[in-house]
Amino acid sequence: MKTISTEGAMLQTATAAVDWYILAPVVIPLVTAAILIIFRRAVGLHPYIALLALAANIYASFELLMKVKLEGPLAMTMGNWLPPFGISFAADLLGAILTLTSSLAVFCVALYGMGDASSRERRFGFYPLILTLLVGVNGSFLTGDIFNLYVWFEVFVISSFGLIVLGGTRKQLDGAVKYCFLSLIATTLFLIATGYLYGLYGTLNMADLSKIVAPLKFEGPLVVVSALYLLAFSMKAAAFPLYFWLPASYHTPKIVVSALFAGLLTKVGAYSLLRTFTITLPVAGDSWLMDVMFYVGVGTAICGALGAIAQTDLRRLFSFLLVASIGFMLIGISIGTETALSATIFYMVHSILIMTALFLIAGVIYEHRGSLDLRSLSGMNKDLPLLSLLFLGLGFVAMGFPPFSGFWPKMILISETIKQEVYLGTFAIIFSSFLSIISLGRAFAFGFWRPLTAGAEDEVAIQAKQLTVYSKLQYVPVLLLMILVTLVGLLPGYLYELSSLGAKGLVDTSSYIAAVFGGAL
Amino acid sequence: MESYLSILVGLYFAGSVYLLLSQSLVRILIGIALLGNGVNLLIFTSGRITRGVPPIIEKGAKVAEASIANPLPQALILTAIVISFALFAFVLVLSYRAYQEIGTDDTAKMRIAEPVEPSHLPKGY
Numbered sequence: 163m164k165t166i167s168t169e170g171a172m173l174q175t176a177t178a179a180v181d182w183y184i185l186a187p188v189v190i191p192l193v194t195a196a197i198l199i200i201f202r203r204a205v206g207l208h209p210y211i212a213l214l215a216l217a218a219n220i221y222a223s224f225e226l227l228m229k230v231k232l233e234g235p236l237a238m239t240m241g242n243w244l245p246p247f248g249i250s251f252a253a254d255l256l257g258a259i260l261t262l263t264s265s266l267a268v269f270c271v272a273l274y275g276m277g278d279a280s281s282r283e284r285r286f287g288f289y290p291l292i293l294t295l296l297v298g299v300n301g302s303f304l305t306g307d308i309f310n311l312y313v314w315f316e317v318f319v320i321s322s323f324g325l326i327v328l329g330g331t332r333k334q335l336d337g338a339v340k341y342c343f344l345s346l347i348a349t350t351l352f353l354i355a356t357g358y359l360y361g362l363y364g365t366l367n368m369a370d371l372s373k374i375v376a377p378l379k380f381e382g383p384l385v386v387v388s389a390l391y392l393l394a395f396s397m398k399a400a401a402f403p404l405y406f407w408l409p410a411s412y413h414t415p416k417i418v419v420s421a422l423f424a425g426l427l428t429k430v431g432a433y434s435l436l437r438t439f440t441i442t443l444p445v446a447g448d449s450w451l452m453d454v455m456f457y458v459g460v461g462t463a464i465c466g467a468l469g470a471i472a473q474t475d476l477r478r479l480f481s482f483l484l485v486a487s488i489g490f491m492l493i494g495i496s497i498g499t500e501t502a503l504s505a506t507i508f509y510m511v512h513s514i515l516i517m518t519a520l521f522l523i524a525g526v527i528y529e530h531r532g533s534l535d536l537r538s539l540s541g542m543n544k545d546l547p548l549l550s551l552l553f554l555g556l557g558f559v560a561m562g563f564p565p566f567s568g569f570w571p572k573m574i575l576i577s578e579t580i581k582q583e584v585y586l587g588t589f590a591i592i593f594s595s596f597l598s599i600i601s602l603g604r605a606f607a608f609g610f611w612r613p614l615t616a617g618a619e620d621e622v623a624i625q626a627k628q629l630t631v632y633s634k635l636q637y638v639p640v641l642l643l644m645i646l647v648t649l650v651g652l653l654p655g656y657l658y659e660l661s662s663l664g665a666k667g668l669v670d671t672s673s674y675i676a677a678v679f680g681g682a683l
Numbered sequence: 684m685e686s687y688l689s690i691l692v693g694l695y696f697a698g699s700v701y702l703l704l705s706q707s708l709v710r711i712l713i714g715i716a717l718l719g720n721g722v723n724l725l726i727f728t729s730g731r732i733t734r735g736v737p738p739i740i741e742k743g744a745k746v747a748e749a750s751i752a753n754p755l756p757q758a759l760i761l762t763a764i765v766i767s768f769a770l771f772a773f774v775l776v777l778s779y780r781a782y783q784e785i786g787t788d789d790t791a792k793m794r795i796a797e798p799v800e801p802s803h804l805p806k807g808y
Contacts, residue, residue: 309759316766323773327780335781337796339708342774346715347703349770353722353763360759361729414796474802536804604804612808 181238183229184251186222187261187300190215195293205284209276212289216269219296223262230258231660235667235677237306237369245306245678246367252306252678255664256507259657260303260433263511266646267425267518268296270639271418274522277632278418283328291328292422295321299426303433306678308442309356309366311434312349315398319345322427325419326411337414344407348397355390358383368442369678372671375442380449388446391438392455399431401492402461405485409469412484413477417528420477421521424484425514432491432510439495440503440668447498456496460590463489467597476527476534476609479601480520483560486594487513493587494575502578503665508657509571512647516559516568519643523553526640527609529633532625536605541614545622550610552640557602559647562595566651570658688728695721708778708788715774719767723760730756 194215198208230236235254239245253261272292279288298318305311322345326338360366362383363374378384393404400408408428412420435455439447466486473479491513494506528534530546543550555566562568572591579587614622650657667673695717702714730753738754740747782788785795 309762313762313766316770320770320773323770323777327777330780330784332784333795335777335784336793338777339781339790339793340796342777343711343715346770346774347718350715350718350722350767354725357722357726357729357759360726360756361731410797474804537802540808608804608808 181236183222183226184236184238184253184304187219187226187265188297188304190219190222191293191296191300195290195297198290198293199287202285202287202290205281208284208289209272212272212293213269213276215293216265216272216296220262220265220269223258223265223300226253227255227258227262227660230255231663235674237678239678246365246370249310250306250367250369250678251304252369252674253304254667254674254677255660256433256436256668257303259507259511259660259664260429260514261300263514264296264299264303264426264429267514267643268292268422270518270522270643271422271425273639273642274421274525274636275418277630277636278416278525283416286328287324288328291321291324294318295325295422295426297321299430302430306368307366308359308368308371308438311437312352312356315349315352315430315434318427318430319349322423325422326415328419329416331414334414337411340407341411344397348394351390351394351397355387355394358387358390362387367678368437369671369675371442372444372675375446376444376671378445380445380451384443384446385449385451388439388443388449388451391443391446392435392451395431395435395438396455396458396492397431398428399435399488399492400428400462400485401431401458401488402465402485405462405466405488408485409473409478409481412481413475413534417477417521417525421518421525424480424521425518428484428488429510429514432488432495435492436495436503436506436668440498441671441674444671452496452498455492456584456587459489459492459494459496460586461489462486462492463590463594464597465489467594467601470601471597471604473601474536476524476536476539476605477521479536479605480517480524483520483598483601484513484517486598487517489594490572490575490591493579493590497578497582497584497587499578499582500662500665500669501574502582503668504658504662505571505574505578507661507664508654509568509575511657511661512559512567512571512650515643515647515650516556519556519640519647520560522636522640522643523549523556526633526636527553529629529636530625531622536608538615538618539609540612540618541610541622543610544614545626548637552637552644553610554606555644555648556640557606559644559651561599561602564651565648567647567654567657569651570654574658684732684734685728688724688732692721692725692728695724706790708782708790711790712771712775712778716771719763719771722767723763726756726759726763730759 237252239248239250241248295318298314301314397404463486466482470479470482491506494502559566559568562572576591699714699717702710733752736751738751
């Protein structure tokens with residue numbers, strides 16, 4: 163055993179090599195991003211190096227997940243300082259599952275980027291930026307320190323700033339202004355709450371906070387801090403009534419970039435809410451604040467789906483569906499039972515995969531038709547049968563039809579709302595899903611079933627001539643994601659086991675706390 | 684001392700919220716800068732203020748003999764300053780580029796990504 167100094171504050175020996183394993187999903191993309199920046203002129207190599215690193219990252223995250231599943235939460239504290247003095251990294255099942263899923267999503271995005279990102283955009287750092295974005299996202303999932311969570315937020319926020327302006331068209335700059343300002347304000351609110359939290363309890367370690375806060379009453383300054391966290395993370399997660407920046411900006415950047423954002427960024431906000439109101443501030447998770455979050459969730463689910471119906475631009479339609487999906491997660495988090503939380507984790511995984519896939523398929527459509535406007539898109543089922551089939555399939559996944567991945571978490575969540583007698587939640591989930599069926603069904607009817615509109619033949623022919631080898635390759639990531647969501651849907655047992663174990667760790671925080679404080683001993 | 688600083692933080696926040704609610708991008712930028720500085724002061728204050736005792740431990744001793752200033756808030760603020768500086772520099776350039784391209788700094792007129800005229804799908808085909 164390692165010895166501990168008299169102060170009980172520092173490890174005397176080096177951290178065991180195996181503990182560093184937690185950092186792998188952060189370190190691999192970070193180092194690769196640095197390498198790519200060094201070789202910024204060799205843009206031809208960028209996709210291959212990035213894909214190799216991302217594949218390694220998927221493997222590392224998978225190993226981490228298996229390790230966490232076997233041994234329970236893992237933790238390490240950097241610089242030999244014992245918690246709560248040093249910055250802890252703690253991987254529980256929730257973090258490990260999301261790390262793996264986001265690594266998979268980024269891999270598909272990088273694959274799509276091979277054909278979509280021009281060499282000019284690569285020189286401006288497309289691949290390094292998607293890697294650093296993954297660094298920030300994975301760091302957020304794995305950190306055990308709330309100030310460190312803020313730092314990881316800023317890492318992916320600054321990467322996303324770089325990505326959203328890549329290309330620099332007028333429309334993009336307009337969307338970027340809204341996205342950047344709102345992100346900046348949201349993270350500053352997060353920092354304000356963290357400052358108060360430090361002033362109140364003198365610690366920022368999540369496990370330490372959990373121990374301190376658990377016996378307290380939910381009153382006074384704790385209410386302020388919790389409400390500020392709810393506000394800041396809801397803004398990042400695009401929850402009602404703070405979601406307006408998302409449909410204003412997500413349809414403006416390059417399609418591959420918006421797929422990356424849709425897959426990952428809002429989910430980090432939802433993840434932070436989940437983490438904060440279960441482990442970090444357990445009393446806030448049982449308070450009236452959860453009722454507020456419940457109504458916010460209901461509003462998000464319904465407004466998002468209503469917004470989707472009104473759209474004619476395919477990417478804006480998907481943006482609103484993304485908002486609606488955040489509503490389901492908020493409803494799940496606010497109910498807060500073990501079943502509801504496991505459905506939420508399951509739904510988060512589904513949402514990361516399907517949202518990335520939907521935006522990527524929008525990219526394939528754009529490649530073939532040069533437009534994403536449902537008023538002019540038409541007749542795609544005639545000349546693009548595979549695309550039609552994929553769009554229909556992904557639409558079914560997003561609507562939550564069996565046997566795909568969206569069905570199970572929605573079903574579990576609905577049955578849980580009935581069991582907990584929160585029928586408004588039941589209504590919101592069913593109504594929102596029903597509206598999403600209408601909006602996606604209409605998109606399919608207009609874009610695919612509708613015979614080619616008069617005068618569109620020439621344009622389609624012109625567009626068809628511009629197709630390259632890469633246009634065929636762009637089906638690959640979409641197909642990969644389609645296979646993934648179908649597998650998750652057909653064999654829901656594996657993921658459900660993982661997510662219910664993860665939810666158990668959130669309800670009963672003792673194993674997490676023990677891992678952080680005992681892991682370093 | 685803390686109470687005076689708290690009032691100052693409140694003034695910072697009030698001023699920044701007033702500026703953030705404006706339609707002009709430049710005012711919003713100044714609001715964001717004020718907000719960032721307010722937060723730094725807030726973290727500094729919440730670490731409690733001690734005068735004239737730098738956090739230095741005597742040679743040979745393992746813990747400080749007397750009470751010393753809390754060094755952690757300063758580390759937090761340093762991190763926050765660096766981050767907010769970088770982000771602020773980015774949005775500054777972004778605002779200028781947006782002004783160049785769009786020709787206005789009035790956020791109510793920046794409607795290129797979300798056109799004002801409503802768009803409807805045809806009722807049928």
